[in-house]
Amino acid sequence: MRIGYHASHEQFLPSELLRWVIQAEDAGFQSVLSSDHFFPWSDQQGQSGFAWSWLGAALQATRNIDFGIVNAPGQRYHPAIIAQACATLAEMYPERFWIAIGSGQNLNEHITGTRWPSKAERNMRLLECATILERLWAGETVTTQGLVVTEDARLYTLPAKKPMLLGAAVTEQTAEWIANWADGLITTSRPVDDLKRMRDKFIQGGGECKPIYIKVQLSYDRTEEEARGEALLQWRNNIFENDLMTELRTPAQFDAAGKCVDLHELEGKVLVSSSLQQHVDWLAEYIEAGFTNLLLHNVNRSQEVFIKDFGEKVLPALKSIV
Numbered sequence: 001m002r003i004g005y006h007a008s009h010e011q012f013l014p015s016e017l018l019r020w021v022i023q024a025e026d027a028g029f030q031s032v033l034s035s036d037h038f039f040p041w042s043d044q045q046g047q048s049g050f051a052w053s054w055l056g057a058a059l060q061a062t063r064n065i066d067f068g069i070v071n072a073p074g075q076r077y078h079p080a081i082i083a084q085a086c087a088t089l090a091e092m093y094p095e096r097f098w099i100a101i102g103s104g105q106n107l108n109e110h111i112t113g114t115r116w117p118s119k120a121e122r123n124m125r126l127l128e129c130a131t132i133l134e135r136l137w138a139g140e141t142v143t144t145q146g147l148v149v150t151e152d153a154r155l156y157t158l159p160a161k162k163p164m165l166l167g168a169a170v171t172e173q174t175a176e177w178i179a180n181w182a183d184g185l186i187t188t189s190r191p192v193d194d195l196k197r198m199r200d201k202f203i204q205g206g207g208e209c210k211p212i213y214i215k216v217q218l219s220y221d222r223t224e225e226e227a228r229g230e231a232l233l234q235w236r237n238n239i240f241e242n243d244l245m246t247e248l249r250t251p252a253q254f255d256a257a258g259k260c261v262d263l264h265e266l267e268g269k270v271l272v273s274s275s276l277q278q279h280v281d282w283l284a285e286y287i288e289a290g291f292t293n294l295l296l297h298n299v300n301r302s303q304e305v306f307i308k309d310f311g312e313k314v315l316p317a318l319k320s321i322v
Helices: 014-027 051-061 079-092 106-112 119-137 172-178 192-207 224-238 251-258 263-267 276-288 303-319
Strands: 002-007 031-034 066-071 097-101 142-145 149-153 164-168 184-188 212-219 293-298
Touching (some): 002 014, 002 303, 014 051, 031 051, 031 293, 051 066, 079 097, 079 119, 079 149, 172 184, 184 192, 192 276, 212 276, 224 263, 276 293
Parallel strands (some): 031 066, 097 164, 184 212, 212 293
Antiparallel strands (some): 142 149
């Protein structure tokens, strides 16, 4: 079992996140998941540092904790550049860095001024990018002429062991598809029965024995009012279906969509409570169902309180389950 901390660049300064991942490791968290945005989800969140600069500093500032990032190669980033960035981090910090790739969101990718493709085309592009990453990490010279054009690309600095490449999915169909080419799956929290069906599809597609990571959205603070109010303020724009989330272009559009969200709707998507025992019970459901790689995202702004209290009470309780 590995319990991780989510570093949300959309919500906090990189310097704050650096301090908190150090605290998270000291508190007993074993992994860190980093977002990789150009824009925040909301003007209210108000940040969006360059995650790749931050990753080098965070890996150097910590000791044994591993770091992953969710990235969308193919439009804002060329996969050859991502392959080089990953290889360098993996060489400097062996077996402490991994990457998850997905088909992306218009919010971040439209800045290049190129056309935003359909989901089917984005999936085709994503598979091309995954193949380019793997070939470059294998030391090949790569030329491609598909949706992604690559000419004579070769990495001269390679790690002893390539980084783990996960595929990001929010639907059962995507989970089944990525199982054939990814080293594992990453998805977001939802009812356990829904996750079981996604796991079944992932295994059906070829994912048996491959790891599954769950990013768990929660809101913990020491009073119920703070846990609820800050969750609504910070994360109300992030509960929509993927068809909408991937198409909106600006934080202002997300803010407009979020105006119709009330606390009741949010609680169906985010685990909101000031009770540490309630959070233990919720997370235990995932672990008892076999989902043992959990990446916890406290969506409100009380990060130090979250790290301290979960380190003292929740993480030890979860470790006693297995």
